[in-house]
Amino acid sequence: MPLDPSGHAAAWEGRSPSDEKVRDFARRIETSAPRSVSFDPSDGLTLAEGEIVALVYNHDLRVARLKAGVAKATAEHAGRWDDPELSFDVLKVTEGVPNPWVVGSALSVTLPISGRLAVEKARADAAEQSELARVAEEEWETLRDLRKAWLEWSADRLRLQETESIVGSLDSAVETTGKLTEAGELPRTESTLFKLEQESRKADIARLRGKVKEGEQEIRSLMGISPGAPAKLVPTLASGSGKDRGKLADTNPTLIRLQGEYAEAELVLVREIRKQFPDLQLGPAFEEDQGQSKIGITGGIPIPILNSNKGGIATAKAQREVARAAFETELERTEGRLASMRARLSGAQSRRQSIDSNVVPLVDRQVEDARSLLEIGEGGSLVLLESLVRAYEAKLDLIEARLEESVAGNDIRHLLGPDRLTAKTK
Template sequence: MRAGAVSRPAGGCAGGADARRAGGVWWRGLAGAALLLALAGCARYRPAPIDPAATAAALTARRLDQPGLVRFLRAMSVAPDRGFGLRALTLVAVYERPGLKLATAEAGAAAAGAVLARQVPNPTLSLSPTFNATQANPSPIRIGPEISFLLANFGARQAGIAAADARVAAARDMVAQAAWQERGAVRAALLALFIDRRALRLSRRLAGTAAEIETTIAGRAASGMLAASVLAGATQAADRARLAVAEARRRRDDDRARLAAAIGMPVAALRHAPLSFAAFAHPIPPRDLPALVRRALVARPDIEAALARYRAADAALRQAVDSQFPGLRIGPGYEYDQGDNKFVLSLSLPLPVLNQHQGQIAVARARRRVAAAAFERVQARALARIDVAAAAWRGSRAVLRAARRLEVVAGRQDAQAAAAYRLGTTGRLRLLEARRGALLARSRRLAAEAEMLRALSGLADALEIPVFRETPA
């Protein structure tokens, strides 16, 4: 019987044992291969804790001469030892400011979303072992793996990828927008410091002239040549001039603090830093304003970002429509069924008979309408901002021309008073009054020039074009 058992055909007990061994080997090989593939694709978590005390210490310790920053500036062809002008300070802001880092990180998150949209769904491994207690021969075991694959709707997949790519484009445009905003903040802070430093110097000269007038009038009042009321008026004027100096000094210190904030540095970092204001000596007024307006309304980063978000919403709607038929799931498999080797193929397809994806389509359609309205709002706001900035710039230029004419007249009168004083035909008080008149005219001209520079800076922000350069053309 033992020999007969050995010589039984493959369908007998011996054949079943061979099949069982073959099936076990096949199954172990498949499981091992699946395990290796899974382990090969596994990512590892690396903790990245944030220590507020350490970040605060690093923030307060920032300096313009820190080695990493100096290497970055030199790599960008900027020599820190020659002074920090508009370009150098803008690069410091790019290096230190968290706003641009946040926009860059958000662009990275959008790029990760594009990777997610492109990834292929993993197959599913199913295993349903059973044991038939009523049939022990040839084998009570029934076991077999099944691997199913999702054959996704190609149109929906491509639409999802297009939506993710549009979100990446929008995020990158917002990086450019953040970079321009950082540049604008640095320019505005440096310009304010430039204006208020000039105002402080002129205020000191006015205060000195007012003090001389007060001293001269006090001498004449003591000799009885002028009334005490005239001296009181001169004293009040001198006090107001000294108050103007204190206010100008306060504005200068505030501007330095705002500039430090704009470049992401503590204010102590600017205390002894050599600053350059050469950029404001060579403004570049826009020559073809209508062409610049047309360009800005289609090429500003925030407008391009709004358009990219609309394209993402449109692609998401197409994805929702195409996802009414999400795809086909196919599952080839093997089954060892009580001594028999069986190969199976399962197919599954969702039946869109209850909702046809109406909810997702309605949401996607509404979001596309929102994105379209948002684009129109961004473009309209850009145009309104450009119009306001252009009107302010034109008006400031007219005021500056009038202020320059007044300064010329006051300067001529000052020169005439000085010549008359040298000839002895007028006294010192007349000379000082003419000098104060010339200084006041210069103060009005500087104020008008400051308003023109601010208006030009605002127009630059509205058009997003550079208008200041640190070297003459």
């Protein structure tokens, strides 16, 4: 099965959020999800719809699911008996005898009386579950990264709109101050300040347009679609923070995976302990010596008095302690980060409400008053310029506060975990 880079590239470029594969997955989610899920990208791709596309086409998730398939294949064939062993001997008596050949053969089968094969099967099943939990964890992390990229792209679009708006306001102000300068009613130094501010904001527009394009391509990459795939993204700065659904150990995907890895480590220890108890080798034997045939049974059993698999047991115990520490420290870290994110969310909400309710209305009124006074010749131009800049900065602050609030909510939602895990091996 040789690689086909050109064929795969063509298939990738042909992917679309409207593909039947994505629609089929959306229908399955709609059937099994606790809440209604609507999927119709024809009128623009929303964040919720983009999450569905990412679960289907994301590059890293494809590899993660295939790795889980390896663990599944291993579990399906774990715990099998060892193959029987056939041995034979052919000897010749060197001194002259009527029948100088001595022929012997034996067929031995290992009887797993130690019970290690059953434990190995259980360990392989636990390893498969751990890999599925890892896939679920990577799915949830992918959705977190997608939501964050979508929020930041949406914020950049709003910053671009506000920057274009102030440039439009400065256009009329530059025209007005220019006329006043020509009439000798305003110093040229003051009218030049408007022009300088205008050109500076035009440079910001060019930078923000680049950031918007870059952000869109990052979103497309996370969804697993090509840069030219037909997809009109719908901006949003809304992101829920999720609700507590019980203990973090039962809902957080990382903690669920670490618990699975600890269960696997315990089964590895049980397997190593079972290896202390020997398995019996038993089977029929045949021998022909000087024309006489002999039939019987051959058997063997190791005597565990020197090795007793002490090294394997000690290693398994140490690995189990590592798995325990990994879970316990991650639980502590997650609880601490959750408290930190909730404090950040509270601060961001207070800041956003203050800017939205107090600062923005004040600066908007100040701009209108300053413009009216300048038009009738009773106000200074610098007051208008300062008012325009302050209004612009206040709106950028509001966008930043909304983004910080949404990102904090997204982080909280990630730590709390999904409503249900969506890991699949296919």
